[in-house]
Amino acid sequence: MIKEFALDPDAITSSYREFCYFTEKFGVSQGRVISAFPKKWRKLVCDSALREHKGKVEFSKIVERLNKFGNDIVFDTSRPSGEGSQTWIDRALVEHARKPFAAIISATAVNHPDVLLKDEIDEENPRFKAARQCAIPRTAQALIGCAEFLIRHAKIIKLVDPHFDPTKPRYQRPLEQICSLLPVSKAIVEIHRSDEIANDELIRRFQQSVSMLPSGVKMQLHIYEKAQMHNRFIITESGGLIYGVGLSDNEDGGGAPDEEVTLMETAVKNTRWNDYSKTSPVAIWP
Incomplete structure (x- = not known):
């Protein structure tokens, strides 16, 4: 659901109005992000704006607006910056051939x-x-595919579903799909679910799923009173998605065949991230 674009710094700096027109179309909640390519993309924007508007208020307005961009707009996917002696477009074409935008x-x-x-x-x-x-169809691949871009580049992934149970295949398959996307790093997968099952029993059930975690990845279990939970989310530092039915697939049949997935607005994501960052985990693996 999220597209990564290479954006020429010279394409957006002819005026403050043009800068706003282009950049307002980007953000995880818009389904588009600007690639931090090359790594000094922000500096290149400043340099371009300076060439266009040196000594003018227009320059300071562009820089001020640029400095407010979060990682949900200019997204770092750890791309190499290419050969610095080349023009931006030549570097972008080389990188596009390696890994397409x-x-x-x-x-x-x-x-x-x-x-x-x-x-x-x-x-x-x-x-x-x-x-x-x-x-989308309620398959594990489709459910998690919507969040793939965020998951691949996240340090923390919060899975919020009051009934999440990794011993049940309909939850196990989406969790396996998530684990297959995680880099071998220090990522943390947080499961946030309700207390409709006793804590000791939940911990035992989650213990069984630890073997699917990639090396270096941790999993946490957070428990809430059942009355506190309803909506289902996947949330990362950079953005989130709302799932109408939940984080379980329907590959075995018997449930709703389809799912509606919606990108969170930034303010909503920030609120829900804070909501699900207040509790201590009842268990951490490994």
Whole structure:
């Protein structure tokens, strides 16, 4: 559901109005993020704005706005920065050949099918268009696929579902899918669920799923009173998704065949992140 774009710094700095027009279309909640490519992308934007507006208020307004961007807008996916002596567009094309962006947005016309000229950008352009809500089949792959971009680059993944139980295949398969996407790092998977089952029994059940965790990944179990929980989410530092039915699949049949998944607005994500950061885990593995 989230597209990563390479954005030419020179494409957005001709005016403060143009800067706002482009950048307001980005953010995890919009289904689009600006790749932090190269790593000094923000500096390149400042340099471009300085060339255009040196000594003018326009420059300071662009820089001030840029400094407010969080990691939900300019997203670092640890891409290499390429050869610094090359132009931005040449570096972007090399990186795109290695690991494709959704598209490259350029200030100048380039004869390449995946490069969009900045004047071609609007919500109806199929390469730029993004979905903020999707109706999907309730398979583990589809459920977790919606959150794949966030999961692959997260340090903390909060799974919120009052009935999450890894001993049941319909929950086990989505958890396995998540684990398959996690980098071998210090990621933490937090499970937030209700107390409808005794804590000792829940801990025993979750203990059985520890073997699926990649090396270096930890899992935490957080318990709440049943009355406190209802909605289902996957939340990371950078964004979140709302699941209408829950984080269980329907691959065995007998339940709702489809699911609606919605990207969280930033303010809602921040609220729910804080809500589910207040409790201490009842167990941590390994």
